[in-house]
Amino acid sequence: MKPIITASELVSESAGARPPVLLDVRWQLGGPPGLPAYEAGHIPGAVYVDLDAELAGPPGSGGRHPLPDVAAFGAAMRRAGVSADTPVVVYDGGLGWGAARAWWLLRWSGHADVRVLDGGLAAWTAEGHALSQETPLPRPGDFAPKPGALGLLDADEAAALARSGLLLDARAGERYRGEVEPIDPVAGHIPGAVSAPTTENVDEEGRFLPAETLAARFSALGARADGAVGVYCGSGVSAAHQVLALEIAGFPAALYAGSWSEWSHDPSRPVATGPDPA
CATH class of the missing domain: 3.40.250.10 (Rhodanese-like domain)
Incomplete structure (x- = not known):
């Protein structure tokens, strides 16, 4: 589906x-x-x-x-x-x-x-569809979470994946390179991570690019059908959008939920700057 x-x-x-x-x-x-x-x-x-x-x-x-x-x-x-x-x-x-x-x-x-x-x-x-200002009162559902159906990384696992597989940084390129950091205390990226702004997965209207286009993009970044892929961003929100784009493209990916906002708050963790992953 x-x-x-x-x-x-x-x-x-x-x-x-x-x-x-x-x-x-x-x-x-x-x-x-x-x-x-x-x-x-x-x-x-x-x-x-x-x-x-x-x-x-x-x-x-x-x-x-x-x-x-x-x-x-x-x-x-x-x-x-x-x-x-x-x-x-x-x-x-x-x-x-x-x-x-x-x-x-x-x-x-x-x-x-x-x-x-x-x-x-x-x-x-x-498409001309109507909007409503009425707040619905839904019948309560029965959903009971059972975590683990998708990949989830902690900081150490993200660091290891950057060395052994493919870790994508979904933030804007200037934040990845460490040129600016408007939110978090340290600028730069996780050593070994590859820059892959999530904004490049959609067209000018915010719709996802075709699956074959996304597959070509991620393949060029190093994704392989038999390889591990992970994604992080600033705080685990836009990275979820990148995981979605990867799924459309046919590449299962894990999310580093803590992302840069967790990584950069720990002074013991290394930081890389510039356009190169290392």
Whole structure:
């Protein structure tokens, strides 16, 4: 099953026998909050999910967006109407990063049928579909997380993968090179990691490039069908979008959830700068 869905496919499935649960995960680094935008207009039936509060734990030594407590995440998903046997479609209003974080967490914790709306809310409105200001009251779901369905790396495993396999840095190139660092205390990248900005996986409208184009991109970066691939970013959000792009391309990948915000807060960990991985 493809991990993405088009707006027209979503319309068709929503009118069918097994309509998906819709989750609105609007989020932007540094704000503004997504709830006011949701209240101003969302896909009919969609439930708002707060990335900072429900898709991440409190910031700290594990990074700015560490994984949420599994029990709390499961409770949030059940409140949103997610059940184990019900399809789920997630979307956001921008780059797709928030939606991808929800997709990754649900897939990692064992939900088998989760897709991201390709192009997000902009794709929905571009096709002329209506928005709603009505807040739904979903029937509670029965989803019980069982973590481990997708690969997850800690800091040491990410460092080892950078040496023995392929570790992709999904941040902007200037942050990878250490030229700027607007958020975290140290600029640069994990030694051995390869620069692969996640923004290069989508077209100008925010839709994913064709699978064969993505496969060619990741192959050129060193991905192999029989090789291990991992991804990190600033705090494990845009990296989830890169894991999604890799899945579209046919390359399973693990997420370093703590990402640079965890790595850079530990002064004992090495830092590389410049355009070369080492």
